[in-house]
Amino acid sequence: MLFHIFQKHIDKALDALVTAGDISADTDRSNVTLEPPRDPAHGDLSTNAAMVLCKAAGMKPRNLAAKIVDQLTQIDDVASAEIAGPGFINLRVSETVLASELLEIDRLGPEYGRSDKGKGVTVNVEYVSANPTGPMHMGHCRGAVVGDALADLLEAIGHEVIREYYVNDAGSQVDTLARSAHLRYLEALGEDIGEIPEGLYPGDYLKPVGAALASEFGEDYRDGPESAWLLTFRKAAVAGMMDMIRSDLALLGIEHDVFSSEAELQAAGKPEAAEAILRSRDLVYDGVLEQPKGKVIEDWEPVKLPLFRSTQFGDDQDRPIKKSDGSWTYFGGDLAYHFQKASAADELIDIWGADHSGTVKRIKAAVAALTEGKTKFDVKLVQMVRLLRNGEPEKMSKRSGNFVTIADMVEEVGKDAVRFTMLTRKADAQMDFDFAKVTEASRDNPVFYVQYAHARIQSTLRKAADEGILPSDTHLDRLETEEFDLVKMMAQFPRIVESAAAAREPHRVAFYLNDLAAAFHGHYNLGNDRPDKRILMVNEVETTSARLFLVKNLGQTIRNGLALMGVEAVDSM
RNA sequence: GCGCCCGUAGCUCAGUCGGAUAGAGCAUCAGAUUCCUAAUCUGGGGGCCACAGGUUCGAUUCCUGUCGGGCGCACCA
Numbered sequence: 001m002l003f004h005i006f007q008k009h010i011d012k013a014l015d016a017l018v019t020a021g022d023i024s025a026d027t028d029r030s031n032v033t034l035e036p037p038r039d040p041a042h043g044d045l046s047t048n049a050a051m052v053l054c055k056a057a058g059m060k061p062r063n064l065a066a067k068i069v070d071q072l073t074q075i076d077d078v079a080s081a082e083i084a085g086p087g088f089i090n091l092r093v094s095e096t097v098l099a100s101e102l103l104e105i106d107r108l109g110p111e112y113g114r115s116d117k118g119k120g121v122t123v124n125v126e127y128v129s130a131n132p133t134g135p136m137h138m139g140h141c142r143g144a145v146v147g148d149a150l151a152d153l154l155e156a157i158g159h160e161v162i163r164e165y166y167v168n169d170a171g172s173q174v175d176t177l178a179r180s181a182h183l184r185y186l187e188a189l190g191e192d193i194g195e196i197p198e199g200l201y202p203g204d205y206l207k208p209v210g211a212a213l214a215s216e217f218g219e220d221y222r223d224g225p226e227s228a229w230l231l232t233f234r235k236a237a238v239a240g241m242m243d244m245i246r247s248d249l250a251l252l253g254i255e256h257d258v259f260s261s262e263a264e265l266q267a268a269g270k271p272e273a274a275e276a277i278l279r280s281r282d283l284v285y286d287g288v289l290e291q292p293k294g295k296v297i298e299d300w301e302p303v304k305l306p307l308f309r310s311t312q313f314g315d316d317q318d319r320p321i322k323k324s325d326g327s328w329t330y331f332g333g334d335l336a337y338h339f340q341k342a343s344a345a346d347e348l349i350d351i352w353g354a355d356h357s358g359t360v361k362r363i364k365a366a367v368a369a370l371t372e373g374k375t376k377f378d379v380k381l382v383q384m385v386r387l388l389r390n391g392e393p394e395k396m397s398k399r400s401g402n403f404v405t406i407a408d409m410v411e412e413v414g415k416d417a418v419r420f421t422m423l424t425r426k427a428d429a430q431m432d433f434d435f436a437k438v439t440e441a442s443r444d445n446p447v448f449y450v451q452y453a454h455a456r457i458q459s460t461l462r463k464a465a466d467e468g469i470l471p472s473d474t475h476l477d478r479l480e481t482e483e484f485d486l487v488k489m490m491a492q493f494p495r496i497v498e499s500a501a502a503a504r505e506p507h508r509v510a511f512y513l514n515d516l517a518a519a520f521h522g523h524y525n526l527g528n529d530r531p532d533k534r535i536l537m538v539n540e541v542e543t544t545s546a547r548l549f550l551v552k553n554l555g556q557t558i559r560n561g562l563a564l565m566g567v568e569a570v571d572s573m
Numbered sequence: 574g575c576g577c578c579c580g581u582a583g584c585u586c587a588g589u590c591g592g593a594u595a596g597a598g599c600a601u602c603a604g605a606u607u608c609c610u611a612a613u614c615u616g617g618g619g620g621c622c623a624c625a626g627g628u629u630c631g632a633u634u635c636c637u638g639u640c641g642g643g644c645g646c647a648c649c650a
Contacts, residue, residue, distance in 0.1 A: 035589065038596080042621070048592065049629080061630080085593045086630070131650070171650060289647060297647060303650055305648060316576060318593085323648035330650050357577045358645040369617080384644085425586070428578060430643070441612045444585090444598055452612065499589055511587060515597080525614040528605070536609045573612075 002101045002491040005077065006045055006091065008035050013071035014049065017057075022067055027056045036492065043082070043090030044488055050087040061087030093317050099476045105490060105553045106473065113497045113560045118159035123152045124345035128249065128256070129166040132241035133177045135205055136248035136406040139353070140432075142404075143382040145566075147351035148254045149506035150380070152564050157501045162345055163256045166337060169238045170262040171330065176200060178230050181237040182221070184210025189222060209240040251410045252419065253566045260340070262333050270336040271328050274370060275306065275321060275514035283309045283369050284321065308335070313365030331359070335366040338377070342367065346377040349504065354383045354428070380504055382427045388434040391479045416567040420447040423510045423565050441573075446514045450558060450571050453517035456524060457555040458571040464536050464548055471548035478543040482523055482533070483550055489519050490557045497564065506565065513561045520554055 010032065018025050032053070037046040047109045050065035057064050065083045072081040072091065079092040105112045126149020130140045148163070155161045168174075180201040187193045188211040190435075196202040213221075213236055217376040221229035242259070249255065265271070287307045307318040307330075321332030339346055360379045367377040383457050387404060388395040394404060409418055423432040424446055441448050448500065461471070479487075493512070498509035527534035535547045559569045 031590085033589085033592090037593075037594075038588085042593070046593090051592080054630090088593065168650065173650070291647070300647070303648070325648080327648085329648060331648095334650095354578070354644055356645080356650085359650095360577070381644095383578080401620055429586080430579085442599095443613080444600090448612075449598095452610085455611060456613090463609060495589090503589080507587090508589085511597090514587095518597085521613060522615085524609075525605090525611085528608055528611080528614070531608075534609055573610080 001104070001494045002097065003034070003045075003094065003495045005097070006093070009072065009075050010034055010047055010049060010068075011551040012075075013068050013410070014053075016071045017067055018376075020067075022064070023053060023057045023554050025054060027052070037088075037090065040485075042084060042088075044093045045091040046084075047091070048087075048127065048306040050083075050089060054087065065089050065347065073393055080299070081549070087286050093483055093488070095479075098484045098491070099479070101491050101503065102471055102476065102487050102550065102553060104551070105556065109556060110560060110563070111557065113493045113564070114156045114158075115494060115498065116158035117498060118157040118501070120156060121160065121347060122160040122345045123347045123349060124162040124164055124341045124408065125154070125155050125351070126164045126166055126341070127351035128149075128245075128254070129168070130245060131168050131173055132204055132238045133173055133201060134243065135156050136242055137403045138385060138387055138406070138409065138433075141252075141406050141418065142422050143351045143353060144252060144254055145419050146380070146382055146427050146506060148252070149419070149423055149509075149565050150351070150501075150504055152566060153497065153501040153506055156497055156564055159501075162258060162341075164260060164341065164493075165256040166334075167238070167242065167259055167261045168330075169234075169264055170328075170333060174234050175230065177206075177237045177241070178234040179211045179226070181206050181213065181233050182226075182229060183239075185213040185217075185233070186210075187217065188214035196273045205244065205422070206237070206240075209237050212240070248406045251407060252415055258556070259566075260337060264339070265337055265340065266328060266333060266393055270340060270521045271321070271332050273337040274339050275332075278308060278369060281369070283312070285309065287318065289317065289320065305526075308362070308366060310362045310365040310367075313361070313368055315365055319362045329543045331362060331366075334363060336372065338363065338367050340372040342371045342375040345375070348378070350377075350379045352379055352381055352476065354381045357381055378504060380427060385422075386430070386432045388432050389436070391542050400461075416451075417447050420450075420510065420562075421442060423507050426505055426507050433472065446510065447567075449563070450513045450517045453520045453564075454555055454558045455570045455571060455573045457551045457558075460535050461548060461552060464544065467536070469536070469538070469541055469544050469548065470546035471552045473549050474550065475542040475546045479550060481549065482526065486519055486523060486550065486554060490554055493557050493561065501559075509561050509564050513558060516554070516558060516561070520551075 014023070014029065017023050032047065032049045034045055034047045035041060050068055051061045054061040054064045062083055068089055069081045069083060071077050072089070077094055077097045079094040084088050085092050125147055126138060128144045130136060136144070140436055151161045151163050176199065180196070183193050183196065183200065184206045184244040187207070213233065221232070275284055284306055286304055287303050288302045289307070291297060303324045305324065306322050310319050311317065319331055320329050321335065323329055338348065360381070364377060364379065367375060412435060419431060421438045437445055438447060443449055464470070496508055496512045500506060524535070524572045531537070535544070537544050537552055562569050
């Protein structure tokens with residue numbers, strides 16, 4: 001890749017200065033950067049090498065820069081190297097390199113942008129993990145898309161990725177679910193259940209579960225005590241909910257590799273094992289929590305509980321891993337769960353809703369304690385999405401059973417629009433999702449804008465093919481400056497993928513594609529006033545074939561970017 | 574009261590482990606349609622990067638404090 005080639009050139013130039021005795025061999029070069037300058041007028045690439053290394057070299061930045069430039073100008077790929085400002089070195093890339101970059105893109109095709117930087121490192125990404133008490137709704141959507149796109153990104157840079165879903169099937173909310181299902185079971189048996197009582201799940205989605213239970217068990221559990229059926233109904237209801245969730249996720253193109261059950265984890269004694277390890281290191285002790293300050297709790301009473309010393313890791317309070325009735329807290333189970341994940345991966349990433357921000361410290365503390373700091377662990381918080389319809393916020397409330405489901409959204413605007421839109425903001429910023437906007441065919445809808453660029457390219461290729469002209473690399477020397485500018489942008493793609501993966505920020509791909517599409521639309525419109533700038537010139541077969549070769553690969557780059565977001569490119573609109 | 578996230582153009586947001594004159598879209602104003610998809614494009618105006626200190630050759634970026642907004646704060650997940 002272009003970028004890596006030039007990184008090597010910089011390295012070579014610095015090596016030469018080492019040989020010349022200007023800088024010492026052990027000088028730290030880790031702060032040396034090579035990046036496209038903000039202002040393209042400054043060149044194609046810019047390095048701060050002279051400014052970063054001048055102290056170690058005992059020279060003024062511009063003097064050191066001059067020596068580096070002397071080395072760089074000897075390299076064929078470097079069209080020019082200039083000192084600017086306080087000591088930047090601005091480079092221009094030769095058109096020969098750009099042409100070979102274009103050939104490289106063509107050779108790699110769908111593989112362009114992928115790398116093996118993360119090879120050998122397994123990353124577990126846990127996302128969605130919605131409670132199995134109902135269908136997927138808006139509140140889950142963004143985390144699902146961000147997690148999935150992040151998993152795609154990590155795979156693109158060569159990581160082995162485990163996509164995981166934690167099923168919270170052990171808490172009291174699944175008892176509530178079982179009771180709600182029992183009511184629907186009675187209903188299926190012909191009883192009049194009336195209004196769903198307060199505290200139970202009212203949604204219709206439990207009706208099929210009740211019906212299935214009725215046909216499986218007949219009247220067996222009609223009159224018996226709750227203890228007779230609770231476990232059976234819990235299992236059946238959770239299974240039903242998970243089937244529903246899986247099919248909702250499939251609508252978004254999301255498929256997890258592993259579903260881990262909290263109940264199974266507990267049955268297998270994992271929390272006990274984790275507790276034993278932590279107790280052996282005096283990181284769990286039996287103690288009493290103080291009443292939190294600034295908040296009045298009426299029925300507060302001191303209780304002795306097994307506490308994890310999360311304060312040793314920066315948390316404000318030690319955290320209980322068991323409740324006073326002896327059952328595990330959510331945290332107690334979660335800590336064991338993360339320990340389990342860590343046994344099969346080198347790095348862990350959790351995608352959480354921002355409403356769980358308060359629990360980040362304790363779980364990070366737990367992972368650090370259990371893996372003795374060996375497992376890298378990141379929690380990515382995803383902010384709320386406000387649903388808008390005609391500019392008016394759309395309310396959703398799970399309690400009333402009245403909420404916008406993912407199935408509704410996908411049906412209304414389509415999978416690709418949902419996914420792309422969810423990636424047009426960085427995850428930790430709040431965002432609005434306006435039903436009208438995401439399907440609008442206009443410049444300010446990036447989904448459309450990027451797709452339109454791709455469709456335009458395909459349309460041009462089709463039209464050219466009708467005229468008997470096909471893309472070809474035999475006359476790339478016919479390409480002009482504006483066209484090489486497009487290649488420069490395309491050449492940034494691998495770097496965007498790398499940095500987006502490293503920063504765990506899939507939205508960067510969306511912004512890049514928007515920029516790339518803008519560059520293409522601009523270039524395309526040059527042909528409006530200047531027929532000689534049109535891609536398709538029927539009487540200029542050689543030039544046209546080269547231009548077609550360029551836009552074909554620009555289309556490929558867009559396609560590859562969209563694929564990283566789980567969005568399919570369209571060939572016509 | 575405490576913790577986490579955020580504060581960038583009128584609006585919605587980008588801004589690469591600290592870099593050059595802080596960018597884009599919308600809105601606004603002025604233009605391009607006998608032309609490969611004008612569903613698009615070109616240009617103008619618009620900024621105390623919330624505020625005040627600190628670190629640095631250099632701060633929108635890092636640190637501290639203040640103000641403003643969001644989320645969360647016993648055995649609920």
